[in-house]
Amino acid sequence: MKENTQIITIKDIARKFKCSPSTVSRALNDNHVINEETRKTIQEYAEKMGYQRNIISLSLLNKSSKTLGVILPNINHFHESSMLEGLQSTFQPLGYLLHICVTNESYELEKQYIERLLANRVDGIFLSISQETFDEEHYEHIEKAIKRDIPLIYIDRKFEGASTNGVVIDDYNGAFLATQHLIEIGCRRIAHLRGPKGLTVSEYRFNGYRDCLLKNNFTIDESLICTTNFEVESAIEPTNYLLDLPQKPDAIFGVNDHVCIGAMHVIRQRCIQIPQQIALVGFDDSPIAQYFYPPLSSVLRQSRQIGLEASTLFLNQLKTNKEMRSSQNIVLPSKLIIRDSSRK
């Protein structure tokens, strides 16, 4: 493994100059108690030998490691990287390092990551819950983290079972808006490519779709509702199934833009006209949505803003006494962007 000779310490430098470690420490911190020449000599030697302040031992003294944990179910889509970008734009100038942990929707990994982050003495954790955590209703690991005196903040996906601060998108209203728009342009058989069951983000969007249909006196046709896993491929089979129905849908509301890419692909292969024969609306308004063929209507979610608001929640918590802290849940509004895929 590593050779000890390689990492040079304050003690090594003190030995070299036959002085005390505290003299070296003062010299390296540019303390004027030490005369300028000595300071310069010691600093130059330390630089030459690759001396590096040890933040780990400093963090034991300071009780702050200047590191933060970010736990995400995945980082494959624009949405996640934008949230990260929002967090980073706040924390990078403040000198924080972000530990980014990806759970791939596994509860076991999420639990392990929380343990490791706590053991590594992070100053705070930003958590977007994994699907398995929802499905199996685990929350002990989250409660354990909340019990510790560091801020734990939900981003994007939260767990109702263990309450703390969080920033989420108004998925329900976004889906409601999208469905209302499809009804207003005259669609009567509106299908939904929904997300995995159990995830709040999927459920809220499904509920918005369902409630909008009910409010407009439509009946809910279960045959028009198919489940995807958010990825392009997962929309192929369901779209083929929908287009094979004796009564085809005249619109599809997709749980995100990616499933709409898959749906568009199948629809084009069958030479069905978008939006004349079937209209499409996605969710996320990812940067490529406007370059689809045809350009895709989509619900804008303020992904970067989630990161920014979550950063503010964290910084406010640091400033507040534990007793004075109140749980804050910020819900960011969604906005419908209409493009050719649903412009009749």
Added chain:
Amino acid sequence: MKENTQIITIKDIARKFKCSPSTVSRALNDNHVINEETRKTIQEYAEKMGYQRNIISLSLLNKSSKTLGVILPNINHFHESSMLEGLQSTFQPLGYLLHICVTNESYELEKQYIERLLANRVDGIFLSISQETFDEEHYEHIEKAIKRDIPLIYIDRKFEGASTNGVVIDDYNGAFLATQHLIEIGCRRIAHLRGPKGLTVSEYRFNGYRDCLLKNNFTIDESLICTTNFEVESAIEPTNYLLDLPQKPDAIFGVNDHVCIGAMHVIRQRCIQIPQQIALVGFDDSPIAQYFYPPLSSVLRQSRQIGLEASTLFLNQLKTNKEMRSSQNIVLPSKLIIRDSSRK
């Protein structure tokens, strides 16, 4: 800030049970020197009070923090998230945490991140160089890191000025293959939407394109070469420019799939037929390339494999004495995937 009363230490537990800290430590480590009942009582109390082993102080003893730094210019595309996925699939089961740092192509940030990672005593650094680092030919920060006895491994983008281990893609041959294919299907005016100047990844792809043209006795027409920044939007204006030329190109080779999305959008707007009037080949073979309209030919790069190979380089370095270590540079082959956008 934080209240000290919240973090419970071994000393606190020892005080509670009127025993020595080493007894507590042994009890928590399930050492059978301590009788079972005492062990159980202490363990239960520690659990109840939220005691957490402090990995930071452990890492001072072990000389290993079980953390790794990964520095990337961005994490917006499939390529980067796949490399991360490759690294993670190796290191997660081994108990390593990844610090993921995003430079947004800034040298200053890259330098700061390397400093912070070294100060945090990471066990290794995986680095994909920022554009600014290339442009301004900085390499002192990299050399400083290499001088320290921890593995520094280039992933995807390396800097010739400071040599160490690395895993890169054979960008040159990938671009050569793509251009050769366009020549073989009969294209004679092959444009290139190139990446930013100075980045090895852009230069290698440009060189592959140029050398293939020269080898086939084509002249290099500078008017057919436009610069993008890898993003969809950056291809819009250059493509409009290319299609306004008195002698339009009959093919475009894009530096990645994203610039091809932009190019396709402009070409469709002008009702120009792909591939009949203009053929397209991209680079990356991102998962959405096959769902473009028409499906996009692309050079497959083994992004996940970069992460896997880089992990192996790191683990091999840990096992090898510093004196015995040799610099290894792995170049992964590229492969052309032909789809409708260039199938005549």
